[in-house]
Amino acid sequence: MTATPFRTAVRHACVALAVVAVLAAALLTSCGGRKQSATIRISGAWALYPLAVAWADAYNKTHPDIRVDVSAGGAGKGMTDALTGLADLGMVSRAIAAEETSRGCTAIPVAKDAVVCIVNEKSPAAALLAKTGITRATCRGIWMTTNITSWNGVVKGCPASPLYVYTRSDAAGAPETWAKYLGGQQSDLRGTGVSGDPGLVEAVRKDVNGIGYCNLNFAYDPVSGKPVNGVIVVPLDANSNGMAEAAELLATKKDAMRSIALGVYPSPPARDLYFVAKGWPKGAVAEFLLWAITDGQAMVEPTGYLAVTSNSLAEARAMLKP
Numbered sequence: 001m002t003a004t005p006f007r008t009a010v011r012h013a014c015v016a017l018a019v020v021a022v023l024a025a026a027l028l029t030s031c032g033g034r035k036q037s038a039t040i041r042i043s044g045a046w047a048l049y050p051l052a053v054a055w056a057d058a059y060n061k062t063h064p065d066i067r068v069d070v071s072a073g074g075a076g077k078g079m080t081d082a083l084t085g086l087a088d089l090g091m092v093s094r095a096i097a098a099e100e101t102s103r104g105c106t107a108i109p110v111a112k113d114a115v116v117c118i119v120n121e122k123s124p125a126a127a128l129l130a131k132t133g134i135t136r137a138t139c140r141g142i143w144m145t146t147n148i149t150s151w152n153g154v155v156k157g158c159p160a161s162p163l164y165v166y167t168r169s170d171a172a173g174a175p176e177t178w179a180k181y182l183g184g185q186q187s188d189l190r191g192t193g194v195s196g197d198p199g200l201v202e203a204v205r206k207d208v209n210g211i212g213y214c215n216l217n218f219a220y221d222p223v224s225g226k227p228v229n230g231v232i233v234v235p236l237d238a239n240s241n242g243m244a245e246a247a248e249l250l251a252t253k254k255d256a257m258r259s260i261a262l263g264v265y266p267s268p269p270a271r272d273l274y275f276v277a278k279g280w281p282k283g284a285v286a287e288f289l290l291w292a293i294t295d296g297q298a299m300v301e302p303t304g305y306l307a308v309t310s311n312s313l314a315e316a317r318a319m320l321k322p
Helices: 005-030 049-062 074-083 098-102 128-133 136-143 173-181 194-207 255-261 283-290 295-299 310-320
Strands: 038-044 066-072 089-090 103-119 164-168 191-192 210-215 229-232 271-276
Touching: 038 049, 038 074, 038 283, 049 066, 049 283, 049 295, 066 255, 066 283, 074 089, 074 271, 098 103, 103 128, 103 173, 103 194, 103 255, 103 310, 128 229, 136 164, 136 173, 164 173, 164 194, 173 210, 173 271, 191 194, 194 210, 194 229, 271 283, 283 295, 283 310
Parallel strands: 038 066, 038 089, 164 191, 164 210
Antiparallel strands: 089 271, 103 210, 103 229, 103 271
């Protein structure tokens, strides 16, 4: 069909309008009328995941052109992803190794929590453990050796029911921190391996004879502050006097946070949580980090964490400020 002069004119007008629209968008961007969008990729520790997600949501509300993607998978994954460039920031819930520092790892402490011991709420030892707590020596006998294989070896007065031990199968901060508390490394921990905090908590919840450990925020219900349905959090009898004293009680999340803040709950398994990067963060990543350790700190306690020392935060702020 032969194009009429009218159709040709319309076609030319549409092309001209499209060109004008593209030029206008480019002009707006170059003049600062609209910021170039960016995505910050964060990966790693389950321990820091709930706070990182809360930060990402809050940051997006005030920085709509910045997208913050957060995924969990363990501290080992977070460190590897950060050092290999698969993530801009890694979440790490254990001490930073010298070998990681030598590879260019920069670590910024952003919050603090702890690893806690959990048992099924219908465990034959549940009621007794709530009163006596559990000692480090007993935990070593459970996770580091085969000295304790039944509940009567965990606490006196319990029946000789079989003890089913759970640990983490993924390279993560929680098992590394728990093992450090017991005097070893993650590879020394015995038990049935389960991936991630949610999986481990679920395994103990389904096993009346189960015992395990998990990060603080996965042990307690975020609304009620009580242990998640089906488990209890076992106090650590830090002074090995055979009783869970008032400052050692972990019946609620508030109890646990107070015990950690007072230093009654030992360190480890209390520990700092880090954002890590390859080299020193720049641009949008540095801006997000600076926000997390300034304005974002107001969200730390409400989300169920403790603040790191003010000196650590001040040092990081000074280095991140442009």
